[in-house]
Amino acid sequence: MAYGGAGPVGGSGSASTIKQVKLERESELRIEVGNDAPLRLRLLNGTAEIFGTELPPEIWLNFPPRLKFAVFTWYGATIEMDGATETDYTADETPMVSYVNVHAVLDGRRSRAKASSPDDSGSSQGPRVIVVGPTDSGKSTLSRMLLSWAAKQGWKPTFVDLDIGQGSITIPGCIAATPIEMPIDPVEGIPLEMPLVYYYGHATPSNNVELYKVLVKELAGMIERQFTGNAESRASGMVINTMGWIEGVGYDLLLHAIRTFKANVVLVLGQEKLCSMLKDVLKSEPKVDVVKLQRSGGVVSRNAKVRQKARSYRIREYFYGLSNDLSPHSNIANFSDLFVYRVGGGPQAPRSALPIGAEPAADPTRVVPVNINRDLLHLVLAVSFAKEPDEIISSNVAGFIYVTDVDIQRKKITYLAPSAGELPSKYLIMGSLTWLET
């Protein structure tokens, strides 16, 4: 956690911005940190948690600008805050009891899975939970709570994030998974030791729906293999966060994810219609429970501009760290040292526009070599673990680089990488994800 000093802040003068808030049992303090300065906060007495992670007593925690969160208490607490907020208010109506009840059911299933024979692949499998719902229904937040509560109990659930727009494991444009071994830090977020990451390269699945599906399948297959050799992870199960796109193709992609990951608990946040549609189609798959849950009134809505900004901050955070604590390296390579590929060949003609029997010319999962030119400027490229170009789609990625200059005359490319030295592979994947360093 980002701990501050333990001492008091603000002098004895009137400039002090310290404020104390007393929270009654089962209520929460909802906070949006101001745009310009961080906020310090500590638990003075009682017990409280932030999205499932308990606060340590009395220690000041630093929350960066713009962070939106809630401090919830089951039995009552006093909180002290120091700094400016965009908003802060207390709410005593929350869906937390229903959320923790879900956790209790999942916990029971994990214990049963652990107790059963590892040879029985059906019953030794813990719950595979998928969280679905419209944008800004609190999917990521609920996923985080379920993971943190499970980790607090000693489980090691796998977090799978299929949200390429606002995912919380790594930069946008990716689908990823990582085991959660400790309650998630309310400031630092998901630990990034060894996430399993596949690069899709765009912030919306409509750019290449086929590719999105193929990558979801790759990720699911990889986790399945990991579960086979690890009874503890298998019993702990997984929590899958999804995108907020729930209509049309978005709905098809949800069903595809539910089936590909063999989810057996579908949590639907705040949408009656989606819940009944899913119940209807999944009723022939008897082992799937579809559960409707209330959306929290605290979830903050974000418009397209705010989402775009959040994506940009995520990329910045990847290279520079949450509080500028990382030092990325600027490197120069020859054009001939790097091999850049994109997946999918240009716009695809609709099947209906083609003669009967003819296949569309552009295969959405074709790996196409890209000439290095100034079009690469400001793109974020993934460094693939592939050993051959035809392994690019089926390979996860080691990390990302950001192209800062392309010198056509000298045939040199300048890029920012998280560390110095050679890249772990010369195969790079491009999409449409750009970033303007500010």
Ligand SMILES: Nc1ncnc2c1ncn2[C@@H]1O[C@H](COP(=O)(O)OP(=O)(O)OP(=O)(O)O)[C@@H](O)[C@H]1O
């Ligand atoms: N109870 C709460 N109080 C204050 N802020 C909250 C609360 N619950 C969620 N938030 C904040 O609201 C924002 C949106 O929530 P969240 O990311 O969970 O929604 P989502 O449904 O996953 O969004 P998306 O559609 O982008 O995937 C986040 O910044 C989150 O921290």
